[in-house]
Amino acid sequence: MQILQKIIQLVDSIPLGSRDDWDSYFLGQAFITSLRSTCGSRRVGAVIVSDNRIIASGYNGYPKGAKHCIDGGCPRFAARQEGILDSGKYSDEYPCDAFHAEENAIYQLVQSGIQKTKGDNWTIYCTTAPCRACAKMINGAGITRVVYNVGYPDDYSIEYFKKYGVELTRIPTE
Known part of the structure; x- marks a missing residue:
């Protein structure tokens, strides 16, 4: 709303x-x-x-039925939140399936x-x-x-x- x-x-x-x-x-x-x-x-x-x-x-x-990124479903976003991966950087170690x-x-x-x-x-x-x-x-x-x-x-x-x-x-x- x-x-x-x-x-x-x-x-x-x-x-x-x-x-x-x-x-x-x-x-x-x-x-x-x-x-x-x-x-x-x-x-x-x-x-x-x-x-x-x-x-x-x-x-x-994320695909239908999958856990959304904002709900903890994205390893890349989680790595960024934890300071492991800088924003805008990509790594195969932290994939995003969105x-x-x-x-x-x-x-x-x-x-x-x-x-x-x-x-x-x-x-x-x-x-x-x-x-x-x-x-x-x-x-x-x-x-x-x-x-x-x-x-x-x-x-x-x-x-x-x-x-x-x-x-x-x-x-x-x-």
Whole structure:
């Protein structure tokens, strides 16, 4: 209820008649979706859109039925909490089995039976630029455009999208 109250206060603070463009609107929806994240390290959300309609959404978190990161299910987060592993550092010794937001959104498409037809132009809106693995998955799913807010530490996905003709748009916030 606390998050809902903050969202309502934010909406009430915006003057009536104010309306963002579609990209900003859907990126905002990705941020709202990120509020469902069960990761203790970061909050990431994604929505997939076709013809200005959300057809799938996802957030970073553990598989259904697994113990969530924030509930002690992630060895990597636990190692960071104990000071064994620095934030932002990775080690195979402390694995994380969480799905990324983009993965969850694409899996939702598959589970709901939504299939891309010729002429469909799908866009994925992500709070953070996709990583290497998600870039490949996005391209494989036939998504033709990626809109994101926060950059990723390496440029692999940017180069990958350029190579395969996936349009990439960053909407930074000040």
